[in-house]
Amino acid sequence: MRPFVFFDLGQTLVSEWDFINYFDTKFLELLNGYGARIDTCNYRAVRDSIIRNRGIGHGSVKELVIKVCEAVLPAGYDNAVLKRIDPEVKRGRKELFRFADGAQAVLEELSIKCDLGIIANQSEDIVGLLQSSGFDRYFKVQTISGAVKMKKPDPRIFQLALKEAGRDPHGCIMVGDRLDTDVCPANRLGMKTVRVMDSLFALQEPREDCERPAFTVAKLADVPAVIERITG
Incomplete structure (x- = not known):
């Protein structure tokens, strides 16, 4: 057999590398728009720590957004950021996968x-x-x-x-x-x-x-x- x-x-x-780069850029812009004040290097350090430490369960983008928001923004911003990033995620999946x-x-x-x-x-x-x-x-x-x-x-x-x-x-x-x-x-x-x-x-x-x-x-x-x- x-x-x-x-x-x-x-x-x-x-x-997914093109999508990841696109998502990271859009997400970082949103985070700083909500007052995070972090640069690309610090963002990637936070993102990589969450991935390394198994912080995103099944690995969905939604889970990653929530965990990063919890790490760099005051409580309560995650839903607003999720709503804003969702169209970018859908566009990126369609165009860059x-x-x-x-x-x-x-x-x-x-x-x-x-x-x-x-x-x-x-x-x-x-x-x-x-x-x-x-x-x-x-x-x-x-x-x-x-x-x-x-x-x-x-x-x-x-x-x-x-x-x-x-x-x-x-x-x-x-x-x-x-x-x-x-x-x-x-x-x-x-x-x-x-x-x-x-x-x-x-x-x-x-x-x-x-x-x-x-x-x-x-x-x-x-x-x-x-x-x-x-x-x-």
């Missing part, structure tokens, strides 16, 4: 010997990117949190994807960037895990054994060689 490889989307298959460099080559190579799927915490609008790019043709299973109303690290979203794939977890591989929502739950189910470090969440360090990936790669393009090692 062919190996089954599941991918995360955000900061794994989908590059794109597949990572080399993503198509990686999927083409892997699809020769492997079946492919997605397990991702994303709103349903990500399906539009998959379809418009033609990348949806590579995936036999697309388990998107916005559609199934479950989010990683809930093991049920992984179990649903495995059921749709008709596979046992021990014959599957999870590729993602986060230790808490990708690596740990997949390891606990018995999947093999590959961590991609081209992500803001490279700041995370393992806190328990389940957060230790079987393999770590610097970038998406390195994944096929690791899958070859895993599958022999």
Whole structure:
């Protein structure tokens, strides 16, 4: 039976760096408009500390906005900032999300010997990117949190994807960037895990054994060689 490889989307298959830079600029402008008086360096220090210390749960932009507001503004400003930043977030997702460099080559190579799927915490609008790019043709299973109303690290979203794939977890591989929502739950189910470090969440360090990936790669393009090692 062919190996089954599941991918995360955000900061794994989908590059979010342009979106992150756009969001950071707009968010910092808003924060200073509300009296924060911080520069880019200090903002990034606060943002990175929140990410490193697991302050944003499932990783949504909303959670990040709230936590940064709590750190740099007086109490009570978070809802106002959220309302102001929301249109920018939607615009940025629509215009700046794109597949990572080399993503198509990686999927083409892997699809020769492997079946492919997605397990991702994303709103349903990500399906539009998959379809418009033609990348949806590579995936036999697309388990998107916005559609199934479950989010990683809930093991049920992984179990649903495995059921749709008709596979046992021990014959599957999870590729993602986060230790808490990708690596740990997949390891606990018995999947093999590959961590991609081209992500803001490279700041995370393992806190328990389940957060230790079987393999770590610097970038998406390195994944096929690791899958070859895993599958022999």
